[in-house]
Structure formats: C-alpha cells, structure tokens
Amino acid sequence: MTAQILDGTALSQTLRAEVATRAAALTARGRQPGLAVILVGDDPASAVYVRNKVKACADHGLHSVLEKYEATLSEEALLARIAALNADPAIHGILVQMPLPKHIDPHKVIEAIATAKDVDGFSVHSAGTLMTGLPGLRPATPYGCMKLIERSGIALKGKHAVVIGRSNTVGKPMALLLLQANATVTVCHSGTPDLARHTREADVVVVAVGRRNTLTADMVKPGAVIVDVGMNRNDEGKLCGDVDFAAVREALGPQGFITPVPGGVGPMTITMLLVNTLQAAEA
Numbered sequence: 001m002t003a004q005i006l007d008g009t010a011l012s013q014t015l016r017a018e019v020a021t022r023a024a025a026l027t028a029r030g031r032q033p034g035l036a037v038i039l040v041g042d043d044p045a046s047a048v049y050v051r052n053k054v055k056a057c058a059d060h061g062l063h064s065v066l067e068k069y070e071a072t073l074s075e076e077a078l079l080a081r082i083a084a085l086n087a088d089p090a091i092h093g094i095l096v097q098m099p100l101p102k103h104i105d106p107h108k109v110i111e112a113i114a115t116a117k118d119v120d121g122f123s124v125h126s127a128g129t130l131m132t133g134l135p136g137l138r139p140a141t142p143y144g145c146m147k148l149i150e151r152s153g154i155a156l157k158g159k160h161a162v163v164i165g166r167s168n169t170v171g172k173p174m175a176l177l178l179l180q181a182n183a184t185v186t187v188c189h190s191g192t193p194d195l196a197r198h199t200r201e202a203d204v205v206v207v208a209v210g211r212r213n214t215l216t217a218d219m220v221k222p223g224a225v226i227v228d229v230g231m232n233r234n235d236e237g238k239l240c241g242d243v244d245f246a247a248v249r250e251a252l253g254p255q256g257f258i259t260p261v262p263g264g265v266g267p268m269t270i271t272m273l274l275v276n277t278l279q280a281a282e283a
C-alpha cells in the first residue's frame with residue numbers, strides 16, 4: 001500500500017466554493033472584492049498563471065483587471081501604475097507577477113504596493129506580521145501548503161518538520177507557518193551537509209528547491225507527510241516536482257501523505273490568492 005494523496009485540486013474546489021459564498025455576501029453589501037494583476041513581459045508560464053488567476057476571479061464572483069505591459073516598461077512607469085491602483089477603491093488586492101524583467105527591482109515594486117492590498121504577502125510589512133504572529137496576508141504558496149496539511153486532519157503540534165529551501169516567498173514563510181502551528185522546524189538549504197540525515201528524521205518534509213529528485217525514497221521515514229512545491233520538467237518534458245514521486249510514495253507506506261505535481265500545491269497557490277483578496281476586501 002502506498003501513501004495517501006494530498007489533493008490540491010479537490011481541496012481548491014471546496015475552498016473556492018467558500019470564497020464564492022463570502023464574495024457574494026460582500027458584493028450584496030456593495031463591496032465586490034477586486035484584484036489587479038500586473039504582468040510585465042512575455043514569459044509564457046507567467047502568462048498562463050495570470051490568465052488562470054483572472055479566470056478564477058471571474059468564476060468565483062471576484063472582480064479583476066489584468067494589466068499587461070511590454071518587457072521594456074520602465075520601473076518608474078510600473079511604480080506609477082501601482083500608485084494609481086493603491087488609490088482605486090474598487091481594487092482590494094494588487095499583485096505583480098514574478099519574475100520581472102531584470103531592469104526592474106522586485107523589492108521596490110513589492111514595497112510600492114499598499115500594505116492592505118499586498119495579497120501576495122511578499123512585502124516587508126506582511127513578512128513582519130507573519131514573523132510576529134500578528135494578523136496579516138500570508139504568501140499564497142506556503143499558506144496553501146498549510147491548508148493542505150491542516151484540512152487533511154494532520155496534526156502538526158509536536159511534529160518535526162523539515163523545510164528544504166530558504167526563499168523569501170516559500171521556504172522562510174513556510175518555516176514560520178509551521179512554527180506557528182507548534183511544529184519543531186528545521187530549515188535545510190544548498191549549504192546543508194547530509195540533507196538525508198535531517199529528512200529521515202522528519203514527520204513532515206516541505207521541498208521547495210526547484211530541482212527534480214531532490215527528495216528520493218531513501219530519504220524519507222515511513223508515515224511521513226511530503227509536500228512538494230517544485231515545478232520542473234523531466235526528460236520527456238513532463239511537469240514534475242522536486243520529489244521522486246512514485247518511489248517516495250511507495251516508501252512512505254499507507255500511513256504517509258504526499259502531494260502530486262501537478263494537482264498538489266500549484267492549484268492551492270491560486271486558491272489562497274482568492275482567499276487573500278477576499279480577506280483584503282473584508283478588512
């Protein structure tokens with residue numbers, strides 16, 4: 001028997017239905033939640049993600065605007081657009097799709113977004129609220145990972161969680177969210193010697209590295225929970241995560257849990273963006 005699947009597509013359906021109900025109630029009170037999505041450049045994957053975000057808004061009763069700009073857009077012009085959206089009362093959330101072209105400083109752009117509208121949760125203020133445990137908007141991907149774990153009835157209190165990766169958008173916020181849920185957290189990264197020594201001891205492993213086969217069957221404990229944030233292509237060009245899925249699923253046994261790629265964390269990222277936009281509109 002192999003590990004159970006943590007199904008991000010199915011959970012997304014449930015959570016998005018809840019968003020639609022709450023959005024309809026807000027709209028009836030004259031405050032339809034509104035999201036502005038900004039795309040700069042012609043990265044094909046980013047174009048798909050922003051299209052999916054706008055469609056998810058339309059399908060669940062949120063208002064959205066998509067602003068697309070050439071890769072040559074100046075940083076100054078982008079900051080001016082953000083300032084205008086900050087002042088727009090119909091817009092409760094603003095996101096700038098990452099990555100940005102090289103000549104634009106992502107930190108400057110993120111910090112230009114009004115704190116209350118930072119639905120990506122990437123700003124220094126949002127990071128500070130997460131760090132201190134104050135209410136605030138949480139980055140969608142780690143927030144989605146937490147929902148996948150919690151809504152599957154997996155208790156985190158007292159568990160040992162290992163996060164592989166230390167990015168500002170996934171690894172670090174993930175570690176803080178797990179800590180807040182009373183897990184004991186280890187953060188591993190490219191400078192960690194003997195990664196397997198840590199993962200073999202872990203009850204929960206979150207892998208956010210961006211390299212396939214980072215976690216293999218010999219690196220996990222039976223019964224563990226594995227959350228795969230990676231999005232890579234294998235030799236056949238098929239989408240895959242950072243985990244050697246089939247072999248790790250087998251090694252975990254029937255008490256274990258694992259997220260697939262696709263259909264795990266990815267759909268949850270867009271779902272939690274809707275949740276954040278709703279939260280910003282409700283605030």
Ligand SMILES: Nc1nc2c(c(=O)[nH]1)N[C@@H](CN(C=O)c1ccc(C(=O)N[C@@H](CCC(=O)O)C(=O)O)cc1)CN2
Nearest residue numbers: 049095096097098099120140262263264266267269270
């Ligand atoms: N401003 C932001 N930029 C980026 C973010 C973000 O949260 N905010 N995250 C990623 C990209 N991303 C959302 O923007 C994203 C990535 C993947 C998926 C997803 O649904 N993946 C599917 C597979 C899709 C496919 O077939 O290609 C899955 O895993 O099932 C959604 C959103 C970087 N930029």
